[in-house]
Structures are given as C-alpha cells and as structure tokens.
Amino acid sequence: MRRLLLLSLLAMPLLVPSGPTRAESGPIQVQQVWSRAAPQGRVGVLYMTVTDSGAPDQLVAVSTPVAEKAELHESVAEGGVMKMRPVAAAPVETGKPLVLKPGGYHVMLMGLRRTLKEGDEFPVTIRFAHAGPISVTAHVAKAGAAAAPAEMGRGNGTMSH
Amino acid sequence: MSDRPRRTLPRVLVGAAVLLVLVLVGAGAVWFTQGGAPTIGGPFKLVNGQGKTVTDRDFRGHYLLVYFGYTFCPDVCPTTLSQMADALDALGSKAAEVQPLFITVDPKRDTPQVVGQYVANFSPRLVGLTGTPEEIAKVAREYRVYYAIHKNAEQPADYTVDHSSILYLMSPSGAFIAPIRADQSGADMAKDIARHLS
Numbered sequence: 001m002r003r004l005l006l007l008s009l010l011a012m013p014l015l016v017p018s019g020p021t022r023a024e025s026g027p028i029q030v031q032q033v034w035s036r037a038a039p040q041g042r043v044g045v046l047y048m049t050v051t052d053s054g055a056p057d058q059l060v061a062v063s064t065p066v067a068e069k070a071e072l073h074e075s076v077a078e079g080g081v082m083k084m085r086p087v088a089a090a091p092v093e094t095g096k097p098l099v100l101k102p103g104g105y106h107v108m109l110m111g112l113r114r115t116l117k118e119g120d121e122f123p124v125t126i127r128f129a130h131a132g133p134i135s136v137t138a139h140v141a142k143a144g145a146a147a148a149p150a151e152m153g154r155g156n157g158t159m160s161h
Numbered sequence: 162m163s164d165r166p167r168r169t170l171p172r173v174l175v176g177a178a179v180l181l182v183l184v185l186v187g188a189g190a191v192w193f194t195q196g197g198a199p200t201i202g203g204p205f206k207l208v209n210g211q212g213k214t215v216t217d218r219d220f221r222g223h224y225l226l227v228y229f230g231y232t233f234c235p236d237v238c239p240t241t242l243s244q245m246a247d248a249l250d251a252l253g254s255k256a257a258e259v260q261p262l263f264i265t266v267d268p269k270r271d272t273p274q275v276v277g278q279y280v281a282n283f284s285p286r287l288v289g290l291t292g293t294p295e296e297i298a299k300v301a302r303e304y305r306v307y308y309a310i311h312k313n314a315e316q317p318a319d320y321t322v323d324h325s326s327i328l329y330l331m332s333p334s335g336a337f338i339a340p341i342r343a344d345q346s347g348a349d350m351a352k353d354i355a356r357h358l359s
Contacts, residue, residue: 044235
C-alpha cells in the first residue's frame with residue numbers, strides 16, 4: 001500500500017501537463033485538419049499535421065462533438081494485408097512533423113452524431129502528453145479523398161483556444 | 162587423366178538442364194490442367210445494396226473490378242473505393258465496360274442497406290455486395306482473399322477486419338485477367354486497367 005502511494009506520487013508530475021500552457025505561443029502547432037464525407041451513425045476519419053518546435057511530445061487523444069468516440073489508429077500493410085490497430089500515442093518531435101494521412105496514422109471517428117458533408121467544418125480538440133490541449137477546426141473533403149480539401153490553404157485550420 | 166573433370170562437368174550441366182526441363186514441363190502441366198491463373202474467382206450468390214440477390218452471371222458481358230473490404234474502415238477502404246471511382250472517370254468511354262464491385266468481408270455489420278448506403282458515397286456505378294458469413298467465406302476463398310476479425314478486447318463491438326487489399330480485374334466471361342494494385346492513384350489504376358481492355 002505504501003509502495004503504491006509512493007508510485008502514485010512519483011507518477012504525479014507525468015500526469016500534470018508540464019511546459020508552457022499558453023497554447024498560442026506553445027511549441028506545438030496543428031495544421032491541415034481534415035475529414036471525409038460520411039453518413040450519420042457510421043464511421044469517419046480525421047487527418048492532420050502536427051509540428052513541434054520544442055521538446056518531444058506525444059499526441060495522445062482527440063475529441064470532437066460530432067462523434068461518440070474518437071480513437072487514434074494506425075493502418076499497417078503487411079504482405080498485402082491491411083490491418084488497422086488502435087495506438088495509445090503518436091510521437092511528435094522537433095523537425096519531424098507527425099502527419100496523420102490516408103494509409104497511416106489517423107483518428108477514427110465512431111458513431112457520427114451527424115452526417116459530414118463535403119465543405120462542412122467541425123471543431124476538434126487534440127490532447128498531448130505534455131502540451132496543453134489545442135482546439136482546431138476540421139474541414140470535410142469528399143468521401144475517400146486522398147488529400148485535404150484544395151480550398152484549405154496551409155495554416156488554415158490552425159489552433160484557437 | 163587431367164581432362165576427365167572437364168568431361169564430367171558438361172555431363173553434370175546436361176543432367177541439370179534435363180532435370181530443369183522436366184520440372185518446367187511438370188509445372189506447366191499442373192498450371193495448364195488447373196487452369197493456371199484463372200483459378201482466381203468463381204461463382205457467387207450475394208445480395209446487393211437494394212436487397213436483391215445477384216450472382217456472378219448477372220455481370221457477364223462486363224469486365225469486373227472487384228475489391229474486398231468493410232464499411233467499419235474509415236481510412237484504407239474509402240481511399241481505395243475513391244480511387245476506383247477516379248479510375249472509372251479516367252477511363253472515360255471505356256468505363257462503361259467495367260463494373261466495379263465492393264464485396265464486404267464483414268457480413269455481420271454490413272447489411273445490404275449499410276453496404277448500399279456506403280458505396281453510394283463513392284460512385285453511383287459502384288455495386289456493394291454482402292451475404293451470409295458462409296457466402297462471403299466462399300467468395301473470398303474463390304478470390305483467394307484473406308480476412309480475419311481482429312477483436313478489440315475493451316470494446317467487442319468495435320472489432321476490425323484485417324483483409325487483403327488488392328483489386329481483381331475479371332473478364333466479361335468471368336475469368337481472372339490480372340491483379341490491380343489498390344495503393345495507387347485513380348489515374349494509375351486506370352492505366353493499369355486500360356492495358357487489359359480489348
């Protein structure tokens with residue numbers, strides 16, 4: 001029991017977000033947040049690019065009011081077989097942007113509360129192991145789109161907070 | 162005496178060559194008698210998005226572009242289906258000869274209605290097919306498609322399905338023509354397909 005208490009105390013600093021909490025000038029930026037058209041009640045997806053100019057961090061969770069659940073997943077091709085697996089965290093490192101894109105890391109939206117139509121926008125909050133949460137706007141491309149909507153320039157869909 | 166090894170060497174080579182020819186003839190015979198590559202594909206009886214029973218015979222006269230996937234797949238399957246739709250666009254007038262098919266490997270979740278609604282997101286020409294678990298297992302076996310449910314321990318309802326990601330181009334008489342890579346752009350896919358269309 002005493003050991004458990006001690007472990008909990010040791011783990012405390014890990015649980016408390018360290019580093020600057022001022023998101024606007026924080027080292028992490030989230031850009032090109034996009035989704036794909038999908039019907040209500042079904043599954044959807046989120047892609048984005050996360051850059052980090054500070055210490056290494058990890059993307060650990062995503063939430064959005066348009067879905068009952070949002071999970072970080074990775075698609076992996078092994079010998080011609082596609083597999084999709086949940087992942088607990090995705091690394092963000094200085095000079096090495098984390099790119100969530102078709103065929104790799106992505107956020108799976110389960111139980112869409114509304115139909116996502118091409119051209120729609122919706123709010124998304126991204127959480128990190130260290131940095132504070134960042135709120136962004138996702139832009140919806142057509143179903144199965146291979147890339148972000150064309151009208152979405154770089155830097156569009158950056159953080160608000 | 163010294164030239165003896167030189168004589169035996171050619172004999173060894175001739176022996177190896179004869180063996181190789183025998184092996185190739187044997188393999189060729191097996192290939193020929195089993196129909197070779199055309200053993201991919203076969204008869205199926207499935208249900209389309211409108212709940213109507215369809216068989217492979219209903220598609221005779223059209224090239225088939227067949228993809229196996231599932232709708233609880235937000236990343237790879239929509240990408241591939243969208244690229245199939247792009248490929249049809251890129252094929253122009255030739256696209257009318259090609260019937261794209263999406264066959265689910267998740268018959269438990271993918272009812273005819275779900276499959277029908279799903280394929281409509283990508284192309285009005287795309288036909289979605291489902292069936293009983295046995296019917297799906299049969300057609301997957303015929304097309305040599307691997308699929309396996311991957312359980313999610315915490316959320317049993319959120320299982321995913323590992324599956325072969327490849328497209329099959331079938332002839333208007335139902336014979337296998339060629340595999341088409343799924344991980345390429347619609348334009349490249351169209352070029353791949355066009356090479357096989359007469």
